[in-house]
Amino acid sequence: MTDEAQGPTIVKPRNFLAALEVDTRLLGMIGAFLMICLVFQVWTGINFQVLRGELSGNPLSWLVEGRFLTPRNIFNLTIQTVSVAIMATGMVFVIVTRNIDLSVGSLLATCSAMMAVMQTVVLPDWMSLGLEHPLIAPLSILVGLITGMAIGAFHGWLIGYLTIPAFIVTLGGLFVWRNVAWHLSRGQTIGPLDENFQLFGGINGTLGVTWSWVFGALAVAATVYALVSARRARLTHDFPVKPIWAELTLGGVAAVVILGFVAVLNAYEVPVGRLKRMFEDRGEVMPEGFSTGYGLPISVFLLIVVAIVMTVLAQRTRLGRYIFAYGGNPEAAELAGIRTRALIVKVFMIVGALCALAALVASARQTFHSNDIGTLDELRVIAAAVIGGTALSGGIGTIYGAILGALIMQSLQSGMAMVGVDAPYQNIVVGIVLVFAVWIDIVYRGRTGG
Amino acid sequence: MSKERVDRSGTPLVEMRDMQKAFGGIRAVDHVTVDVYPGEVVGILGHNGAGKSVLMKMLSGALQRDGGQILVNGEEVQINNPRDARNYQIETIYQYLALADNLDAASNLFLGREITTPAGFLDDAAMEAETRKIMGQLTPNFRRYNTPVKGLSGGQRQSVAISRAVYFNAKILIMDEPTAALGVEETRMVAELVDELKKKGIGIFLIDHDIHQVMQLCDRASVMKNGRLVGTVDIADVTDDDLLGMIILGKKPGQAEADAV
Numbered sequence: 001m002t003d004e005a006q007g008p009t010i011v012k013p014r015n016f017l018a019a020l021e022v023d024t025r026l027l028g029m030i031g032a033f034l035m036i037c038l039v040f041q042v043w044t045g046i047n048f049q050v051l052r053g054e055l056s057g058n059p060l061s062w063l064v065e066g067r068f069l070t071p072r073n074i075f076n077l078t079i080q081t082v083s084v085a086i087m088a089t090g091m092v093f094v095i096v097t098r099n100i101d102l103s104v105g106s107l108l109a110t111c112s113a114m115m116a117v118m119q120t121v122v123l124p125d126w127m128s129l130g131l132e133h134p135l136i137a138p139l140s141i142l143v144g145l146i147t148g149m150a151i152g153a154f155h156g157w158l159i160g161y162l163t164i165p166a167f168i169v170t171l172g173g174l175f176v177w178r179n180v181a182w183h184l185s186r187g188q189t190i191g192p193l194d195e196n197f198q199l200f201g202g203i204n205g206t207l208g209v210t211w212s213w214v215f216g217a218l219a220v221a222a223t224v225y226a227l228v229s230a231r232r233a234r235l236t237h238d239f240p241v242k243p244i245w246a247e248l249t250l251g252g253v254a255a256v257v258i259l260g261f262v263a264v265l266n267a268y269e270v271p272v273g274r275l276k277r278m279f280e281d282r283g284e285v286m287p288e289g290f291s292t293g294y295g296l297p298i299s300v301f302l303l304i305v306v307a308i309v310m311t312v313l314a315q316r317t318r319l320g321r322y323i324f325a326y327g328g329n330p331e332a333a334e335l336a337g338i339r340t341r342a343l344i345v346k347v348f349m350i351v352g353a354l355c356a357l358a359a360l361v362a363s364a365r366q367t368f369h370s371n372d373i374g375t376l377d378e379l380r381v382i383a384a385a386v387i388g389g390t391a392l393s394g395g396i397g398t399i400y401g402a403i404l405g406a407l408i409m410q411s412l413q414s415g416m417a418m419v420g421v422d423a424p425y426q427n428i429v430v431g432i433v434l435v436f437a438v439w440i441d442i443v444y445r446g447r448t449g450g
Numbered sequence: 451m452s453k454e455r456v457d458r459s460g461t462p463l464v465e466m467r468d469m470q471k472a473f474g475g476i477r478a479v480d481h482v483t484v485d486v487y488p489g490e491v492v493g494i495l496g497h498n499g500a501g502k503s504v505l506m507k508m509l510s511g512a513l514q515r516d517g518g519q520i521l522v523n524g525e526e527v528q529i530n531n532p533r534d535a536r537n538y539q540i541e542t543i544y545q546y547l548a549l550a551d552n553l554d555a556a557s558n559l560f561l562g563r564e565i566t567t568p569a570g571f572l573d574d575a576a577m578e579a580e581t582r583k584i585m586g587q588l589t590p591n592f593r594r595y596n597t598p599v600k601g602l603s604g605g606q607r608q609s610v611a612i613s614r615a616v617y618f619n620a621k622i623l624i625m626d627e628p629t630a631a632l633g634v635e636e637t638r639m640v641a642e643l644v645d646e647l648k649k650k651g652i653g654i655f656l657i658d659h660d661i662h663q664v665m666q667l668c669d670r671a672s673v674m675k676n677g678r679l680v681g682t683v684d685i686a687d688v689t690d691d692d693l694l695g696m697i698i699l700g701k702k703p704g705q706a707e708a709d710a711v
Contacts, residue, residue, distance in 0.1 A: 233575040316571040318564055321553075325561055328550030335512055335548050336562035337533040395552035 020246050025389050025444060029404045032437075036408065040415035041066035047419055068415055071268035075294060077407075077414055078265075079202030082299045083108075083362040084377060085406035088384040089310040090351035092402045095385055096327040097347055098394035099159065099166035103173030104355050105377035107151055109181035111359035115144040116190040116369030119197060137196035144356040151177065152352020153345055160344030174378065182371055191368020201364030205298040209266045212295030216262035219304075220255045227251050265300075266293035299361045303403070306357065311399045313350075323347060327395035383430070384409055387437045391445075409433075455686070456490040456669045461524040463488050463653035464509070464540075464622050469518035471504050478504040480677040481518075486622070486653035491644060493668035493685075494657045495697055500674040502657050506624050509655070510542040511535035522622070536562075541620035543611045543628050551600035555592075556581040558599055559614045584613045588643070605636035612643060623647065623654045629663065641667060661690050675700035 045062035049055045056062070067073060087104050094101045118140040124131045151173075158169045192198075199205030207215060227247055234241050269291055270278075279286040314320040322343055326333040334340050358377075363369045388405030390397030409430060416426045462485035471479040479501045486492045494502045507513040509520065511532040519526050522538050529535050535542075542548070549558050556577040565573045565580070578595055585592050588609045599607055608628060615623055625644075629637040644667050647654060658664050664671055665685060673680040673696040681702040683692070692703040 237575050237579040239575070239578065312571075318566070318572065321557060321561070321564060321572060325550040325553055325557070328552035329548075332548045332550050332558075332561070335510070335532050335542070335544065337531070337536055338562055395550070 020250055021242060022250070023398075024448075025441075026398075026400065026404075028440075028444070029388070029401065029408065033404065033408050033411065036411050036415060037069055038063075040068040040411070040418065043415075043419045044068050067418060071264050071293075073414070073418075074264050075203075075268045075297070077411055078300050079297050079365065080414065081403075081407050081410040082202070082297075082303045083358040083365070083374075084380045084384055084410070085303055085403045086306050086354050086358045086361065087351070087377065087381045088388070088402035088406045089306055089399045090354035091381050091385040092310075092388075092390050092397040092399055093314070093323055093347045094166070094351055095382075095390045095392060096323055096394055096397045097344060098327055098330070099344070099347070100382070100392075101155075101166065101170045101348070101351055102378050102382075103155065103170040103177055104351065104358075104381050105374040105379075106174050106177035106181070107148060107352060107355040108359045108362060108374035108377060109371070110151065110177040110184070111144045111148045111356040112363040112369045112373050113181040113184040113190070114147045115140045115197070115356075115359065116193060116363060117184055118143050119194045120190055132195055134196065136194045137199075140194065140197060141356075141360055144359060145353055148352035148354075148356030148359070149349045150352070152348040152350070152355070155352070156345030156348030159348065160341035178375075181373075185369060185371065187371060189368055189370045193364060193367055193369070197360070198364045198367055200299050200302065200360050201367065202297045202299045202361075203294070204364070204367070206265075206294040207296045207298065207301065209293045209295050212262050212266055212293075215296055215301070216259050219258045223254045223258070224251055262296060265297075266295050268294045270294055299365070302357065302361065306354065307399055307403055314399055319343075319346060324395060329395075380406075380409060383434045387434060389441060391441075456487055458487050458490075460487070462486060462521070463490075463523065465519075465521040465524075466505070466509060467519040467521065469505060469508060469520075470516045471501075471508060471513065472516055477677045479508070482674065482677075482679045484655075484672045484679070484682065486655060488651040488653055489648050490670065491648060491654045491656055491668045492682075493664040493671035494655055494674065495659075495661075495664060495671055495693065496674035496680075497697060499676075500697075501677040502674055503626060505674070506542070506626065506655060506657060509535065509622075510540060510624055512542075533562075536618075539619060539621040540624070541615035541618060541622070542624040542626065543608070543615055544626050548611060549599050549607055552598050554597060555585065555595055555599055555602075555610050558610055559584075559617060563618065580617070581613070584617045585609065588613055588616075588639075604631035605633065605639070608632060608636070608640070612640070616647070620652060623652055624657075625654060626657045627659065628656070629658075629660070637663075661693055664693065665690060673697055 042059070042062045043066075045064070045066035046055065048065050048067060049062070087108070091101060091104070119136045120131075123129045123133070123136050123139060129136060155166075155169050155173060158164050159166045206212075227250065231241055231247060270293065272291075275290065275292070276286050314323070322333060322338045325336070325338065326340055326343055330340060333343075359374070362373055366373070384406035385397065385402045386392065386405070387408055388398065388401030388403070390402060412430060412433060413426055416429060417423075421429070465483075465485040467483050469479050469482045470477070482501070482505055484492065484494070484505070494506065496502050504513060508515045508518075509529065511529045511534050514530055520529055521527065522540075527534075527538055529538070529540075550561065553561070556574065559581050560577045565576045567573045582595060585595075589606065592606060592609070594602060594606075599610060602610070608631065612628070629640050632640065641663075644654060644656075656664070656668060658667075668685050670682055670684055671688075671693060672682040673693065675697070678700075680696050680700050683696070683703070688703055696702060
């Protein structure tokens with residue numbers, strides 16, 4: 001059927017950005033994030049010079065001497081974002097289906113307590129595995145995931161089948177699970193956690209320089225493959241495609257971002273003292289002048305995997321299609337034969353599983369389980385999803401948006417902490433930013449009709 | 451305009467016998483019996499609240515019946531949800547309800563019946579290709595395949611809904627005021643489509659308020675009032691006024707004069 005002389009139809013773009021077919025909201029968010037980074041970079045630069053007693057009049061020197069965009073701070077920023085970002089990807093599904101989940105912070109605490117008790121009491125003592133047995137971490141994580149999914153499914157059942165509003169069910173959950181966690185740990189801090197378990201915490205578990213580069217190379221290859229196969233699919237059906245240069249630009253930008261990110265994380269060097277200890281533990285002597293970078297933290301790797309899985313779920317599966325259809329018009333979804341009540345159960349089960357993963361990262365990061373773990377996280381998670389463009393009226397939201405939202409919130413908070421803004425003022429700023437971001441989003445939607 | 455009489459000697463395509471549905475003591479549908487034969491359009495008429503939509507929703511599976519029987523090709527069937535109705539190739543075109551505004555035309559057309567790749571993932575390209583084919587026949591000028599249906603006109607939205615019924619080979623079609631949101635030209639398009647579907651032997655229940663349109667499109671009309679069936683008449687045997695009399699007074703033609711004497 002193809003007219004060979006004609007070739008593929010190429011969309012005639014109005015301008016450069018339209019040709020790339022990139023979501024302009026995404027660009028806006030990246031712009032906001034870069035602005036925040038720039039402001040804190042300059043601000044920390046000025047602070048540093050003032051502290052040294054020689055404030056230069058040259059703005060470029062402020063930028064160069066800033067402390068915000070150092071490998072060390074970027075590394076810390078990413079590992080601080082992971083826990084909230086993982087839950088925010090699930091919150092997107094919840095909000096898209098016109099629900100809300102106020103219990104994620106408490107659910108995180110219960111999952112964390114379950115995993116902590118499993119690895120310090122149940123498995124080592126009751127099951128006589130002994131501490132630091134290789135099975136302890138995987139079994140504990142499994143129990144955590146089951147706990148999260150079971151509680152999530154229970155919430156979903158109350159909401160979907162008994163038709164209790166999600167706000168009420170999860171508000172109840174907020175009280176219940178926070179204190180179930182307290183009950184499980186008898187109000188005590190439990191630690192230190194299993195060594196293997198701690199690998200998911202961030203600084204205690206990184207891929208190292210070589211494997212980080214391998215990861216970067218694979219990620220670039222996967223991106224290129226995704227772009228090529230998407231284009232090929234459109235061509236086989238004779239659909240219009242983007243101009244080649246637009247595809248190349250997209251692929252190029254993605255490659256630079258991925259490899260740049262890996263390079264920065266690799267540039268954060270492990271302190272000499274710590275390296276020496278690592279060599280001593282292995283019974284070796286550290287060679288003179290040896291140095292190496294941390295590389296990609298395993299927790300960030302976990303977040304990337306979660307992001308990919310959730311994006312595929314949202315865009316390429318029936319479940320995802322039904323979640324968005326239900327959000328757009330619950331009645332239409334029902335009339336189309338979708339089992340809407342079971343759908344709600346599945347959505348909350350997914351959130352439960354993600355809370356368990358977030359609990360793994362959060363407790364491993366602090367190397368122990370504490371009673372206040374995840375306190376107020378529900379608000380951070382909802383804020384991240386909403387700043388990321390998820391509409392509370394349902395039907396609209398993206399996974400990458402929620403992750404960027406979490407990153408923006410975390411960078412604001414860390415940045416303010418670095419320049420010496422007190423915690424109460426930080427919260428005031430974050431609250432204002434949340435409201436402001438949603439207002440911008442409303443204006444944007446009004447203009448574009450999206 | 452003269453109409454060929456529909457052959458009603460065989461088994462009806464669908465028969466709804468003695469259907470009942472109550473909402474908290476109010477009998478929305480009270481022992482109503484209607485049927486439709488292959489290639490026939492049956493108008494379901496009545497005021498707002500007469501029970502037309504409730505009756506049809508029991509056929510489309512959106513509501514469960516309290517009592518009565520549904521027969522498809524003479525055999526009793528159980529329709530308890532929209533999925534059951536689809537299995538008997540009963541499709542519904544709702545006035546506004548049945549599109550998810552945030553999804554594009556292809557996602558809506560295939561909602562609940564997506565085409566998937568062998569690995570189980572959505573095959574959006576294939577669905578878009580099929581949508582282009584079927585929508586191209588109905589509305590040749592349609593181009594907006596990749597935007598949410600929110601941005602489409604009433605007629606374009608309606609053609610998405612109609613495409614859905616046509617694409618999945620409906621045998622029985624329920625149209626709930628299909629032209630209510632449409633302009634003159636689009637209404638004519640729907641009328642032509644109804645004629646075409648009739649020729650294919652599809653049975654259509656048409657809920658409509660527009661008497662003129664009913665006279666033009668339907669072969670028979672079943673009139674309801676306060677949940678009860680007033681009567682079913684052959685359109686060829688009645689006038690506009692007869693139908694209006696049935697809707698307003700709740701009496702069959704002939705009966706009204708008899709009472710007046």
